[in-house]
Amino acid sequence: MELTGLQIFKYLPGAKKAEGTNCKKCGCPTCMAYALKLAKKQIGIEKCPHIPDELKEKFSEASKIQQYEIKLSNELVTGGETVMFRHDKTFVNKTVIAIHLDSDDADFDTKLEKIKNYHIERIGETFKVDAIYLTGTNKDLARKKIQNENIAVIPDDSLYSIAKGNNIEELEQESKRLLEQGQKSIILELAYDNKSTAEIAEQLTYIRRAAIIKRYEPLTYPVMVKLPQNMDNLQACAVASLLVCRYANIVVLNDFNEALLTTLFTLRQNIYTNPQKPLQVEAKIYEFNEPDRNAPVLLTTNFALTYFAVAGELESLPCGSYLVVTPSDGMSVLTAWSADKFTADLVAKSVKDFELAKKVDTRSIIIPGLLSHMKDELQEAMPEWNIVTGTIEACQIPEFLKSRESL
Amino acid sequence: MHNTDSYIVNFNIKEQNRTTSLSGTKIGGASSFPFMKENENSAKPLIALEIPYNFANGYPDIIKEKWQGKSLPQILHEADCSNADIISIKFNVSNDLSEKEISGIKDFLKNTVSKIEKPLILRGANNNSIDIKLLPILAENAPKECIIAFADEETYEYIVPYAAKYNHILVLRTPIDINLAKELNILSIDKGINPDRILIDPDMGGLGYGLDYGYSIIEKIKQAAFDGDTMLNMPIIAFIGEESYRAKEAKTDAFSKDWGDFEQRTVMWEISGASAIISAGADIVVLWNPESVKVLKGII
Numbered sequence: 001m002e003l004t005g006l007q008i009f010k011y012l013p014g015a016k017k018a019e020g021t022n023c024k025k026c027g028c029p030t031c032m033a034y035a036l037k038l039a040k041k042q043i044g045i046e047k048c049p050h051i052p053d054e055l056k057e058k059f060s061e062a063s064k065i066q067q068y069e070i071k072l073s074n075e076l077v078t079g080g081e082t083v084m085f086r087h088d089k090t091f092v093n094k095t096v097i098a099i100h101l102d103s104d105d106a107d108f109d110t111k112l113e114k115i116k117n118y119h120i121e122r123i124g125e126t127f128k129v130d131a132i133y134l135t136g137t138n139k140d141l142a143r144k145k146i147q148n149e150n151i152a153v154i155p156d157d158s159l160y161s162i163a164k165g166n167n168i169e170e171l172e173q174e175s176k177r178l179l180e181q182g183q184k185s186i187i188l189e190l191a192y193d194n195k196s197t198a199e200i201a202e203q204l205t206y207i208r209r210a211a212i213i214k215r216y217e218p219l220t221y222p223v224m225v226k227l228p229q230n231m232d233n234l235q236a237c238a239v240a241s242l243l244v245c246r247y248a249n250i251v252v253l254n255d256f257n258e259a260l261l262t263t264l265f266t267l268r269q270n271i272y273t274n275p276q277k278p279l280q281v282e283a284k285i286y287e288f289n290e291p292d293r294n295a296p297v298l299l300t301t302n303f304a305l306t307y308f309a310v311a312g313e314l315e316s317l318p319c320g321s322y323l324v325v326t327p328s329d330g331m332s333v334l335t336a337w338s339a340d341k342f343t344a345d346l347v348a349k350s351v352k353d354f355e356l357a358k359k360v361d362t363r364s365i366i367i368p369g370l371l372s373h374m375k376d377e378l379q380e381a382m383p384e385w386n387i388v389t390g391t392i393e394a395c396q397i398p399e400f401l402k403s404r405e406s407l
Numbered sequence: 408m409h410n411t412d413s414y415i416v417n418f419n420i421k422e423q424n425r426t427t428s429l430s431g432t433k434i435g436g437a438s439s440f441p442f443m444k445e446n447e448n449s450a451k452p453l454i455a456l457e458i459p460y461n462f463a464n465g466y467p468d469i470i471k472e473k474w475q476g477k478s479l480p481q482i483l484h485e486a487d488c489s490n491a492d493i494i495s496i497k498f499n500v501s502n503d504l505s506e507k508e509i510s511g512i513k514d515f516l517k518n519t520v521s522k523i524e525k526p527l528i529l530r531g532a533n534n535n536s537i538d539i540k541l542l543p544i545l546a547e548n549a550p551k552e553c554i555i556a557f558a559d560e561e562t563y564e565y566i567v568p569y570a571a572k573y574n575h576i577l578v579l580r581t582p583i584d585i586n587l588a589k590e591l592n593i594l595s596i597d598k599g600i601n602p603d604r605i606l607i608d609p610d611m612g613g614l615g616y617g618l619d620y621g622y623s624i625i626e627k628i629k630q631a632a633f634d635g636d637t638m639l640n641m642p643i644i645a646f647i648g649e650e651s652y653r654a655k656e657a658k659t660d661a662f663s664k665d666w667g668d669f670e671q672r673t674v675m676w677e678i679s680g681a682s683a684i685i686s687a688g689a690d691i692v693v694l695w696n697p698e699s700v701k702v703l704k705g706i707i
Contacts (some may be wrong), residue, residue, distance in 0.1 A: 086623055087627055118665050143644070195705045198441075198442040201442035205442075209415075233671060242682045242683070259669075259675055264668050270615065317661065
């Protein structure tokens with residue numbers, strides 16, 4: 001754990017009114033000022049001649065790395081985690097999703113081509129296969145064929161060594177051995193073998209705790225797990241999902257399956273978002289399916305989940321539509337309303353700034369059903385528009401628009 | 408053997424989760440996150456399969472197709488023979504509950520639901536004005552002790568007394584907020600429910616649509632409970648099936664090839680979300696797709 005300024009101060013002469021109190025040798029006016037700077041790592045511990053050994057020890061303990069970041073290629077790093085739970089801070093480097101390819105496989109080229117071509121976009125992130133876990137006797141040639149900075153090849157002796165083990169004890173021993181040889185970059189590979197899901201999850205949790213809480217050096221490295229060959233894709237989905245949540249830094253799949261990748265990348269996207277910061281989208285007018293000037297206009301806030309729920313429905317409609325997204329600090333509809341981030345004035349200003357009136361001939365704006373109580377207020381602020389109360393749930397939008405059409 | 412003390416960190420718990428029992432099936436009792444030996448007194452996470460009273464009302468085709476051509480009693484019988492731990496029935500009635508509809512529900516409970524051998528969840532329509540009438544009827548006419556789902560901030564006053572009177576377990580739903588969850592537990596206990604007969608429902612979103620919020624609330628509730636908060640140490644239930652099938656990825660085929668085969672993706676979407684929240688600590692996950700139930704039962 002990091003030491004706070006006050007915790008550090010207790011060890012300094014200033015707190016004990018001892019000799020050397022506020023001696024300024026460190027360059028700071030007081031011991032307290034020095035303690036605060038030291039806590040923020042803005043000054044070195046060697047600047048103070050009065051630091052007791054006890055604090056030095058605590059300090060070196062606290063400045064030990066929790067989990068090393070290891071480069072898998074020029075583009076890709078793994079590890080570097082600092083907390084056990086995402087809500088404590090944020091997870092750092094997304095779980096690497098790798099696929100196993102055997103370089104002796106007769107279908108190697110076809111399989112590689114598929115992996116290279118796979119990519120989709122979801123909420124502003126590109127999903128693609130991060131790495132290939134290469135085995136077989138023909139590795140050098142295979143590596144040349146992959147030759148793509150965007151897809152890392154595991155293993156890569158020039159970047160790291162792999163410590164293999166069947167459990168935490170074996171990993172610890174092997175990692176220690178590599179450290180003694182002077183290796184600094186290590187990946188821990190935990191063998192799955194015949195372990196149950198529970199055993200794997202337990203081993204991974206103990207390894208992560210040893211790193212984050214104990215900062216025990218042999219285990220402060222990223223962990224890789226390869227799924228067993230005999231799992232079908234649905235089982236692989238269940239287990240890999242668990243591994244993304246429970247502490248594998250690299251998950252190796254045996255098969256290339258688009259549905260599996262899409263699902264796992266979506267889960268990873270969820271787990272690695274910053275829990276302190278709501279995901280938001282740009283406030284502007286979005287167009288769906290090439291709307292004409294009479295297409296319906298809907299309005300909502302810029303909270304990413306709200307936007308994507310509504311956008312998903314509008315995209316799936318056979319007709320075009322517009323969506324006005326207001327700048328609401330990434331808050332959902334009701335939160336924004338209660339925090340004064342969705343006021344009649346603000347909505348009126350957005351509609352004006354975005355020049356909606358120039359874009360469309362229709363003069364109706366459909367507002368979220370949850371804000372039906374704002375209808376009169378909005379109507380007053382935007383007399384040139386007809387304010388219509390829409391649906392509470394995004395999934396009701398298609399039916400709602402259909403019923404309006406038939407009016 | 409060598410000394411592992413230098414790196415093995417065990418979880419420091421002050422309080423084990425409450426345990427409750429439903430027709431002999433143990434729920435809860437966690438003393439750590441799942442899959443850990445330090446959690447050995449806990450029940451395993453339970454997998455429930457949910458069947459709607461009315462398939463025509465709001466169910467995606469992919470789920471309807473699973474049961475096509477079978478009557479509701481047949482479907483429930485099949486579900487009862489599956490490897491699900493619990494059967495959930497969602498009474499998704501959408502009208503204002505006429506006398507005729509009420510007597511239909513009572514007959515159904517008496518003649519069909521009573522034949523189900525597995526533990527039961529009886530679930531309302533997710534509509535407050537219906538549920539304050541419907542849930543008391545379900546509580547009163549249930550053939551055995553059940554999980555009644557759910558009461559929330561606006562309905563608990565009406566529903567708690569019936570759950571308590573007929574000795575059911577009651578699900579309390581609050582919108583992804585640990586403080587609101589605690590508050591509703593306290594209010595409901597004041598209204599007469601035994602704290603050992605409460606399940607917490609964090610009202611979470613499905614994969615890709617806010618799963619992360621519910622995921623973290625579950626972890627936070629578990630941590631608070633292990634730390635000794637006796638108003639948050641009830642088992643947690645999540646209706647992840649329903650949330651999964653709100654996602655267009657799980658219910659529509661309108662995606663390019665790279666998004667994967669629809670049949671597989673629709674099952675995976677539910678499996679992945681369920682797997683994630685089980686790892687976060689959910690004690691019961693309620694699913695819609697019998698295939699997901701089979702796979703998850705296989706790995707837990």
